[in-house]
Amino acid sequence: xxxxxxxxxxxxxxxxxxxxxxxxxxxxxxxxxxxxxxxxxxxxxxxxxxxxxxxxxxxxxxxxxxxxxxxxxxxxxxxxxxxxxxxxxxxxxxxxxxxxxxxxxxxxx
Numbered sequence: 001x002x003x004x005x006x007x008x009x010x011x012x013x014x015x016x017x018x019x020x021x022x023x024x025x026x027x028x029x030x031x032x033x034x035x036x037x038x039x040x041x042x043x044x045x046x047x048x049x050x051x052x053x054x055x056x057x058x059x060x061x062x063x064x065x066x067x068x069x070x071x072x073x074x075x076x077x078x079x080x081x082x083x084x085x086x087x088x089x090x091x092x093x094x095x096x097x098x099x100x101x102x103x104x105x106x107x108x109x
């Protein structure tokens with residue numbers, strides 16, 4: 001499985017299994033609804049603070065998993081492990097948001 005970053009996809013390993021994540025329009029609408037955001041700009045503003053709770057990470061990662069076709073709930077995301085623990089989850093969410101909203105690839109030289 002190779003993620004296509006040009007299409008907004010990333011790869012992440014959860015519980016030792018590789019997954020593709022993508023914040024599709026439907027996944028972004030799901031996040032807007034979950035946060036009561038009026039529009040994408042309000043959603044971006046919320047995430048731009050860099051202050052995300054564990055439930056925020058689960059929502060973002062869960063929406064990305066579902067956007068890529070994985071049938072995983074936010075509760076299931078809360079029960080899995082990522083390499084690096086909490087920092088690993090934060091890195092997955094940050095990478096997903098960066099590729100979705102056009103930030104440079106953090107892995108690029």
